[in-house]
Amino acid sequence: MDSRIISKALSKKKIRDADLEKIIGSLLRYGVLLSSVIVLTGGIVYLYRHGREIPQYHTFRGEPDKMRMLGPMLQAIGRGEGRPLIQLGLFVLIATPIARIIFSIFGYLFEKDYLYVVITGVVLFVLLLNFC
Amino acid sequence: MTILVFTGVLFLGAMAAGLLGSLTGLGGGVVLIPLMTLVFKVDIHYAIGTSLVSVIATSSGAAAAYVREGITNIRLGMFLELATTLGAIGGAWLAASLPTSFIAILFGVILILSAIASFAKLADPVFTDDGSPLSRLLRLNNSYPTPGGEKRYTVKNIVGGFLMMNVAGIISGLLGIGSGALKVIAMDNIMRVPFKVSTTTSNFMIGVTAVASVGIYLHKGYIDPGLSMPVMLGVLLGAFIGSRILAKAKVASLKILFAGVVLVLAIEMIYNGFTHNI
Numbered sequence: 001m002d003s004r005i006i007s008k009a010l011s012k013k014k015i016r017d018a019d020l021e022k023i024i025g026s027l028l029r030y031g032v033l034l035s036s037v038i039v040l041t042g043g044i045v046y047l048y049r050h051g052r053e054i055p056q057y058h059t060f061r062g063e064p065d066k067m068r069m070l071g072p073m074l075q076a077i078g079r080g081e082g083r084p085l086i087q088l089g090l091f092v093l094i095a096t097p098i099a100r101i102i103f104s105i106f107g108y109l110f111e112k113d114y115l116y117v118v119i120t121g122v123v124l125f126v127l128l129l130n131f132c
Numbered sequence: 133m134t135i136l137v138f139t140g141v142l143f144l145g146a147m148a149a150g151l152l153g154s155l156t157g158l159g160g161g162v163v164l165i166p167l168m169t170l171v172f173k174v175d176i177h178y179a180i181g182t183s184l185v186s187v188i189a190t191s192s193g194a195a196a197a198y199v200r201e202g203i204t205n206i207r208l209g210m211f212l213e214l215a216t217t218l219g220a221i222g223g224a225w226l227a228a229s230l231p232t233s234f235i236a237i238l239f240g241v242i243l244i245l246s247a248i249a250s251f252a253k254l255a256d257p258v259f260t261d262d263g264s265p266l267s268r269l270l271r272l273n274n275s276y277p278t279p280g281g282e283k284r285y286t287v288k289n290i291v292g293g294f295l296m297m298n299v300a301g302i303i304s305g306l307l308g309i310g311s312g313a314l315k316v317i318a319m320d321n322i323m324r325v326p327f328k329v330s331t332t333t334s335n336f337m338i339g340v341t342a343v344a345s346v347g348i349y350l351h352k353g354y355i356d357p358g359l360s361m362p363v364m365l366g367v368l369l370g371a372f373i374g375s376r377i378l379a380k381a382k383v384a385s386l387k388i389l390f391a392g393v394v395l396v397l398a399i400e401m402i403y404n405g406f407t408h409n410i
Contacts, residue, residue: 018202025200028192028339035189036368043139043361051136055358060175062353086357090185093364094346096192097339104210115270120210123340126217130347 020107024100031096038089046082098127142172143362150190150370156250156390160367161187161309162243166397169410174359176232176410180308181354184342186367187310191339193368194375198332205274205329208287209336212297216337217344219301224345227306228352236405239307243398246313247391258285258326266290276329285326293323305345310338
């Protein structure tokens with residue numbers, strides 16, 4: 001859908017700020033929506049499996065690998081676990097603003113606004129630094 | 133209390149926090165963290181991680197609407213995100229090494245300041261001159277839609293605003309809140325951006341700022357799905373309802389009520405920090 005808007009805008013003239021705003025708006029909306037659906041699905045599975053147990057959050061214990069890394073997470077989801085599926089939804093949520101940044105870099109590139117290509121690129125670099 | 137009941141009660145609490153946060157503009161995080169630590173006795177690191185996740189959700193959800201209306205100054209947001217993301221990373225590292233009692237006390241102090249700031253008189257004389265060379269170079273001067281047509285404005289004191297945003301980023305990463313109040317002060321009182329533009333641009337930046345520190349929280353295992361699920365969904369729903377009734381609600385009296393609640397929570401957090409109960 002987004003690629004269609006981009007090519008349409010490009011065919012008329014160079015991409016304008018208003019087009020960028022529309023695409024960024026829908027990118028954010030669908031990202032949050034998709035993540036909410038995944039979190040809700042995982043939540044239902046989790047409550048169905050563990051709803052009658054007693055919660056333990058008073059002391060901090062940290063999370064296992066399947067809650068922090070994508071590989072073990074997907075394997076656990078394959079086994080039908082709910083908590084890693086919730087966590088996958090949270091990953092989609094976290095990826096949404098990052099996708100917005102990446103998209104903006106291309107947008108500014110089309111606009112030939114190279115100063116903002118650099119500024120946005122540095123922000124992206126700082127964000128990705130955290131996940132290494 | 134079973135997990136089912138715990139999840140349900142947490143969901144309702146998060147919904148109330150999201151509703152109040154969006155009606156008063158203070159954000160959901162300031163109520164969520166005291167609610168989780170004081171009422172549900174959740175470890176404060178888990179509470180901060182959970183709050184960060186909900187902050188990303190509400191910020192992105194609301195930004196989607198504002199950006200389309202053309203009020204948000206996206207260039208200003210992108211430029212200031214440089215300051216907030218760098219600050220947020222520093223804040224998250226600090227949080228991992230500071231004792232929980234200290235974090236609780238600092239949280240209480242910031243809570244009181246945010247509540248006071250929400251009543252602060254906002255400077256509204258907006259400048260419409262040509263702006264400084266720096267604001268022209270960065271293309272920060274813009275216009276926004278009003279009932280009387282597009283209105284131009286120029287951005288002042290960019291260096292001062294940038295530094296204030298840096299502080300806002302540190303607070304956000306350290307305490308897991310959006311620190312929207314600080315961001316609005318930086319843009320309104322220092323950079324002289326119109327109120328409507330500063331609130332929506334602040335909201336636009338909050339998501340990216342939170343993402344900058346959430347990586348560290350995730351890596352250290354502070355993000356728990358059992359807590360994040362009811363809180364994220366609850367806050368989102370509450371904020372959505374809040375945005376729908378915002379036009380009809382009497383915001384002034386609500387703000388006083390909310391500030392009162394925040395004040396009590398702040399004192400409770402500080403007290404528990406000093407007695408090492410948190």
